[in-house]
Amino acid sequence: xxxxxxxxxxxxxxxxxxxxxxxxxxxxxxxxxxxxxxxxxxxxxxxxxxxxxxxxxxxxxxxxxxxxxxxxxxxxxxxxxxxxxxxxxxxxxxxxxxxxxxxxxxxxxxxxxxxxxxxxxxxxxxxxxxxxxxxxxxxxxxxxxxxxxxxxxxxxxxxxxxxxxxxxxxxxxxxxxxxxxxxxxxxxxxxxxxxxxxxxxxxxxxxxxxxxxxxxxxxxxxxxxxxxxxxxxxxxxxxxxxxxxxxxxxxxxxxxxxxxxxxxxxxxxxxxxxxxxxxxxxxxxxxxxxxxxxxxxxxxxxxxxxxxxxxxxxxxxxxxxxxxxxxxxxxxxxxxxxxxxxxxxxxxxxxxxxxxxxxxxxxxxxxxxxxxxxxxxxxxxxxxxxxxxxxxxxxxxxxxxxxxxxxxxxxxxxxxxxxxxxxxxxxxxxxxxxxxxxxx
Numbered sequence: 001x002x003x004x005x006x007x008x009x010x011x012x013x014x015x016x017x018x019x020x021x022x023x024x025x026x027x028x029x030x031x032x033x034x035x036x037x038x039x040x041x042x043x044x045x046x047x048x049x050x051x052x053x054x055x056x057x058x059x060x061x062x063x064x065x066x067x068x069x070x071x072x073x074x075x076x077x078x079x080x081x082x083x084x085x086x087x088x089x090x091x092x093x094x095x096x097x098x099x100x101x102x103x104x105x106x107x108x109x110x111x112x113x114x115x116x117x118x119x120x121x122x123x124x125x126x127x128x129x130x131x132x133x134x135x136x137x138x139x140x141x142x143x144x145x146x147x148x149x150x151x152x153x154x155x156x157x158x159x160x161x162x163x164x165x166x167x168x169x170x171x172x173x174x175x176x177x178x179x180x181x182x183x184x185x186x187x188x189x190x191x192x193x194x195x196x197x198x199x200x201x202x203x204x205x206x207x208x209x210x211x212x213x214x215x216x217x218x219x220x221x222x223x224x225x226x227x228x229x230x231x232x233x234x235x236x237x238x239x240x241x242x243x244x245x246x247x248x249x250x251x252x253x254x255x256x257x258x259x260x261x262x263x264x265x266x267x268x269x270x271x272x273x274x275x276x277x278x279x280x281x282x283x284x285x286x287x288x289x290x291x292x293x294x295x296x297x298x299x300x301x302x303x304x305x306x307x308x309x310x311x312x313x314x315x316x317x318x319x320x321x322x323x324x325x326x327x328x329x330x331x332x333x334x335x336x337x338x339x340x341x342x343x344x345x346x347x348x349x350x351x352x353x354x355x356x357x358x359x360x361x362x363x364x365x366x367x368x369x370x371x372x373x374x375x376x377x378x379x380x381x382x383x384x385x386x387x388x389x390x391x392x393x394x395x396x397x398x399x400x401x402x403x404x405x406x407x408x409x410x411x412x413x414x415x416x417x418x419x420x421x422x423x424x425x426x427x428x429x430x431x432x433x434x435x436x437x438x439x440x
Contacts, residue, residue, distance in 0.1 A: 016067065020188050024071045029141035033097065036137055038104040038128040039063055044279025045103075048189060049110035050253035051244075053307060055193040062103045068184035069174070070099040075206050076173050076180060085211045085218070087166070093142050095170045098152035102174060102181055104128040105153075107276055108283035111366055112254045115333045116262055118276040125153050127277075169211070169218045177373025178209070178220050186236050193244055200236035205229035210377060212389055219389070221375035227395060234372055234392070241410045246365065252309040252416050255363040257284070259340075260300040262333055263358075264290055269297075296358040310361060310416035313423035314430055317412050322434035326413050329437070330364040339437045343426075346436055353425030359418040360426065370407050 014031070015023035026034070033039060042062035051058035077092050105125030107113045128134055130146045138144045151160045151167060155175045163171070175181050183202045190198040208226030212219050222230050244250070261283075264270045269290035275283055284301065291298030303309070316323055329336035343360050347353035372392035379388070393399060398406075417423040426433065 018064070018067055018071070020068055020184070020191055021071050024067060029093075029137070030070070030096070030100070032137045032141045033100055033134060034063075034067075036134040037132050038101060038134045039066065041128075041277075041279050042066060042103060042106070044281055045106055045108065046110070046280050047185070048192070048244075049112055049250070049280075050257070050304075051193065051250050053253055053304075053309070054247060054249040055244075057194065058189070058192040060188055060192050062106055065184060065188060066100045066103060068188055069102055069181050070096055072180035072184055072202065072206070073099040073173060075203070076178065076209065079206055079209050080211055083211065090144070091166050091170060094144055094148055094152060095173065097138060097142055097144060097149045098170070098174060099180070101125070101129055101134065101149060102153055104134075108278055108280045109254070109257060112257045113261055113275070114258075114366065115330070116258070116265055116272075117333075118272045122154060124276060126150060129153065165217060169220070172220050172373070176220075177375075179373075182237070183233070186233075186240055189240060189244060190236075195240070195243065197239055197243075198236050199232040201229055201232065205233060212375065212377065214375070214389060219375055220373075221377050221389060223377045224379055227376065230372070230374060230376065230392070231396065234396075237370070238406065238410070241368070246410060246412060248312045248315065248414060249309065251363045251365065251414055252312070253304050255361045255414075255416055256300045256304055256310055257287075258333075259337070259358055259361055260287055260291070260297040260304075262337065263296040263300075266334075267295075267297075300358065310418055311420050311423045312414055313360075313417045313426040314415040315412050317408050319408065322437070323413060325434065325438045326362065327364060329362060330366075335440070336362055336364070339440050342436050342440050343433050346433070347422075347425055347429065352429050353422050355422055355425075356418075359422060361416045363414045363416060365411070367411050370403060370410075 014026050016026050018024050045062040046052065046058075047060050047062055047065050048055075048058050073095055077087065077095060081087060105121035105123070105128060107118055107121070107124075129138070129150045135146050138146045138149060151163070152170055152174060154160055155171070172178055173180060183200075183205070186198070186200055187202055190200075205222065205226055208222045208229065210221045210223055212221045261275070264287045265272060265275070270286060275286065278286065284304075287297050288301040288305075291301065316326075318324075318327075329339060340360050340362055341357045344355035344357055347355050375389050375391065376395045377388055378390055415426060417426055
C-alpha cells in the first residue's frame, strides 16, 4: 500500500479537530483539496439551511460534513481491507476524494431553492470537479482522473452507466446501502441541535460490517452483532426527520426564502447560474440587494433577517383528503405561487381575512425515501428455508407497507401565514381554500 493511502488509513501525523469524530488524520493531498475553491465554498453552506434560527448551535457547514463523510469512508474502507477484501489503491483514493466532493454541487440553503430553475446539482458537481482548481488537485496530488471521481459523486437519477463492480461497492459506501453521507449527517446534525434521543452509534455499525458475494456483486452486510446498530440507524433517521428536519420553525424561513428567490429570479434581477454558485450569505445578500422596495424578495428577506418568521396555520399529511391536490404543487413553483395568490385574493375580497400576495405560503418538502439497503447475516435461520443473507424486512418484521405507513407523518405539507390573525382565518376557511387550489 502506498504512503498516501497509508496516511489516509491513519498514518499521517497531521490531524484536524472535529467535534463529532475527534481528531481526523489529514495528509498533503487531502489538505490540498480542502483548500480548493470547491471546499472553500462549502464552508459557507449551512448543512441544515436556516436551522440556526431555531437551534442556535446548528451552524455546521457542508465543509464540516465533508470531513466527516471522508472520515467514515476511510474507516469503512479500512474495515473492508482488514477483512481480507481486495481494493486497488486508486479506488481507495477515488472514494475518499468523492467523499470530500460529494456536496460540491449543493445549492445555497439546503433544499430552499429546489424547483426554481437553477442549474441542476449534476452540472454544478461537474463544474467543481472537472472545471475548477479542484481538477488540478485531483490530477496532481491524488493522481486521479476527475471524471472517475464524478462517477462516484452522481447518484439517484444521475447515476452514470456501465459502473464497474468496484464502483458499485464504493457508491454503496458513500450514498447507497451503507450511506456514510447519511451516517455523518445524522450524527453531526443531532450533536448540533443537541437532541437527547438519538440511539445511533455509527462506529459500532461499521465494526460489524461485512462484504459478502451475492449475485456476482460485493454486497455490504452486517452480522448478527450489528442488528442493534442497524435498527438504531433506521429509528434515528425517523426521529431526526420528524423532530429536526421537518420542524415547522425550520420550514418557515425556508419557504419564505424560496418565495423571495422565486420573485427575484422571475423578475430577471438575478441570473440563475450566478445564484446557484454562491454560498448562503452571498446568495441571501444578492437577493436582498437586487429586490425593489415593497417586493416579495425585499420584504421576505428583511423579515428573515429580523427573525420575524411566518406562523404555521395548517399542517396535514396524506391522510387528509386534500393532500394529493396540494402535493401536485411541489413540481411547479409557478403553479404553487398562483394558488397562494388566489387564496390571498379570496380571503381579502370576501372580507374573510387581510392578505397580501405573499402573505400565505405553501411548504411542500421533498419526499425522501426511507429504504434500508444493508443486508443482515444470520447465523441460524428463524424460519425454515430462510437464507443467511436476509433483508431489513426479515430482520425487523416490517413490510414495505409498514415502512410506508411509518413515513406518513414525515411528509407533511404546511401552510404558513404572515400573522397569527391570518393563520386563524386560513384555518377557519381551509376547506374553501382547498377547493380553490383544485380549481386554479
